[in-house]
Amino acid sequence: MRAKTIIGGIITIILLVSVIFTFMSPIVLGPFPTFEEDRAKIIRTYTLFASDAPGVEYVNLNFTIKTGGIDINFTNDSNLIYRFVFKQDEGATKPSIENITVNSELIVNVMVESGDVKVMFGNSYIYNGTLRVSLGRITAKLSNYSNIEFLDLAAIYAGGVSVNIKDGASFDHLNIRVNAGGIMMQIGAETLKKNSSISARVELGGVIIGSIPMGTELGSRLRATADIGGVSIAPGNFTVIKQTINEVEIRTNNYLIVPTKLDIEIFTGLGGSMINQAFFLPSNLS
Amino acid sequence: MGNETSVQRESSSGFTGFLERLGGILLEPRRTFYDMMQGKMGILEPLLLIIIFFGVQGALVGVFTVRILYSFLAFFSPIIGTEQLRTLQGSLLIVPVITTISWIVVALLLWVVSAGIAHLCAQFIFKGIGSYTQLLKLYGYASVPSSLVVLGMMLVSLNFSIFFGPSLILCLIAVFWTVIILVIAVERCYLIDPGQAFISSFIVPLIVYLALSALVWLISSNLVLGGFL
Numbered sequence: 001m002r003a004k005t006i007i008g009g010i011i012t013i014i015l016l017v018s019v020i021f022t023f024m025s026p027i028v029l030g031p032f033p034t035f036e037e038d039r040a041k042i043i044r045t046y047t048l049f050a051s052d053a054p055g056v057e058y059v060n061l062n063f064t065i066k067t068g069g070i071d072i073n074f075t076n077d078s079n080l081i082y083r084f085v086f087k088q089d090e091g092a093t094k095p096s097i098e099n100i101t102v103n104s105e106l107i108v109n110v111m112v113e114s115g116d117v118k119v120m121f122g123n124s125y126i127y128n129g130t131l132r133v134s135l136g137r138i139t140a141k142l143s144n145y146s147n148i149e150f151l152d153l154a155a156i157y158a159g160g161v162s163v164n165i166k167d168g169a170s171f172d173h174l175n176i177r178v179n180a181g182g183i184m185m186q187i188g189a190e191t192l193k194k195n196s197s198i199s200a201r202v203e204l205g206g207v208i209i210g211s212i213p214m215g216t217e218l219g220s221r222l223r224a225t226a227d228i229g230g231v232s233i234a235p236g237n238f239t240v241i242k243q244t245i246n247e248v249e250i251r252t253n254n255y256l257i258v259p260t261k262l263d264i265e266i267f268t269g270l271g272g273s274m275i276n277q278a279f280f281l282p283s284n285l286s
Numbered sequence: 287m288g289n290e291t292s293v294q295r296e297s298s299s300g301f302t303g304f305l306e307r308l309g310g311i312l313l314e315p316r317r318t319f320y321d322m323m324q325g326k327m328g329i330l331e332p333l334l335l336i337i338i339f340f341g342v343q344g345a346l347v348g349v350f351t352v353r354i355l356y357s358f359l360a361f362f363s364p365i366i367g368t369e370q371l372r373t374l375q376g377s378l379l380i381v382p383v384i385t386t387i388s389w390i391v392v393a394l395l396l397w398v399v400s401a402g403i404a405h406l407c408a409q410f411i412f413k414g415i416g417s418y419t420q421l422l423k424l425y426g427y428a429s430v431p432s433s434l435v436v437l438g439m440m441l442v443s444l445n446f447s448i449f450f451g452p453s454l455i456l457c458l459i460a461v462f463w464t465v466i467i468l469v470i471a472v473e474r475c476y477l478i479d480p481g482q483a484f485i486s487s488f489i490v491p492l493i494v495y496l497a498l499s500a501l502v503w504l505i506s507s508n509l510v511l512g513g514f515l
Contacts, residue, residue, distance in 0.1 A: 003309065003313060004305070004306045004307075004308075004309030004310045004313055004314070004318075005302060005305045005306050005309055006309065007308065007309030007312055007313060008304070008305030008306055008307065008308035008309035008310075009305050009309075010309075011308045011309070011312075011430065011433045012305065012308065014433050014436055014437050015338060015339070015342060015433065015436065017440070018342045018346065018436045018437075018439075018440055019342060019345075021346075021440050021443070022342065022345040022346055022349055022382070
């Protein structure tokens with residue numbers, strides 16, 4: 001009789017503790033991960049100027065971070081080839097950076113285990129290559145100082161890629177790949193320096209495009225498909241070429257006549273796309 | 287000096303009686319069920335036990351899920367913006383509420399349906415004598431071993447790597463003990479042998495649930511994939 005009461009009491013205590021635990025666990029186990037940087041960070045800066053690599057015209061990037069983030073920007077500093085500012089936890093492995101010059105091409109190999117990096121490029125070199133994170137995010141702001149031929153931005157396993165394209169940006173092709181996660185694009189440009197194309201592919205997740213350019217000098221065409229899922233679009237003033245549940249094609253009225261064109265191809269495997277619709281317009285992209 | 291002719295067990299009342307029943311279900315389920323069937327047994331207590339045990343489990347699962355989602359969402363801070371992310375954080379607090387309610391609803395459904403299947407099987411196949419309502423009451427007490435699951439979930443929340451193994455063992459013990467309690471409940475309620483009670487309380491419901499799951503999976507696959515399967 002006594003043993004039963006004790007066991008019954010223990011069960012009751014477990015229940016009471018679990019109720020308290022449910023409400024208190026965020027405090028007991030520490031706060032949820034916050035976005036403030038509350039741990040000591042080591043900042044390492046690597047800069048390469050024109051004088052360090054004379055005769056170089058093209059920069060070919062092979063940039064990999066396993067976990068963390070890459071933030072890409074362009075500046076009007078014509079002497080700058082690159083500046084990488086790494087922010088890492090204390091004790092994290094140092095970045096491995098290798099510069100190889102072949103004729104007029106500079107090959108930059110970067111390998112980082114973990115951390116965030118702010119990448120700054122100059123405006124007098126032509127940039128190509130791949131920047132990838134295994135798990136994390138990439139943000140890229142292409143301003144009128146950008147000079148890109150082909151850029152591949154990839155979240156290999158999971159994460160997000162966001163791209164902001166400003167007026168006067170120059171690029172031939174942007175290739176954006178995310179395995180699981182999302183892609184967000186904010187294309188505020190009404191002019192581009194040359195014909196450009198973007199392809200965005202998400203295997204599991206979604207693609208959000210806040211707006212599509214409608215400048216008088218720039219014609220835009222967008223084609224979005226979803227294998228399992230759907231494409232949601234607000235056509236606005238665009239000409240709708242095709243619109244089904246999982247496939248959409250639109251273009252601006254001036255697409256066929258203007259000299260500069262932007263072509264966008266979007267594919268989602270399992271998931272969907274939201275195009276030309278206000279949705280969580282990111283503060284850092286607006 | 288006369289021989290002892292009868293033994294009377296006086297059941298405790300109030301909170302002590304409740305604790306004795308909880309402990310008795312784990313330590314001596316056969317005798318405890320017998321005592322309960324002899325006395326006046328209400329439906330409220332087993333109903334509350336199910337709601338509390340599974341409500342707590344649902345809440346713990348919800349809190350754990352939110353913690354995982356928070357960690358995952360931290361990666362998206364630069365993409366969707368900190369302010370929007372904080373709004374999203376706030377809305378995630380609904381997750382434990384949803385899991386708690388859904389855990390309770392599913393547990394109550396399983397309680398009613400499992401007792402119904404066992405009743406049909408014991409009464410019509412094995413010709414046992416008993417009532418569905420009485421079995422329903424006894425089945426409610428089979429939720430008591432899930433206190434071990436609750437304990438395991440709390441330990442895992444504290445430290446996943448250290449307590450995952452022990453918690454898994456606790457869960458297996460809870461499942462094993464629940465099955466034993468269900469068998470004893472059917473055996474006591476319908477006065478059938480343990481083998482028949484095992485078939486009525488475990489094998490037949492398991493077959494029914496597997497068949498239902500397969501059916502639901504087939505229907506949903508056809509709906510989602512448009513007849514691919």
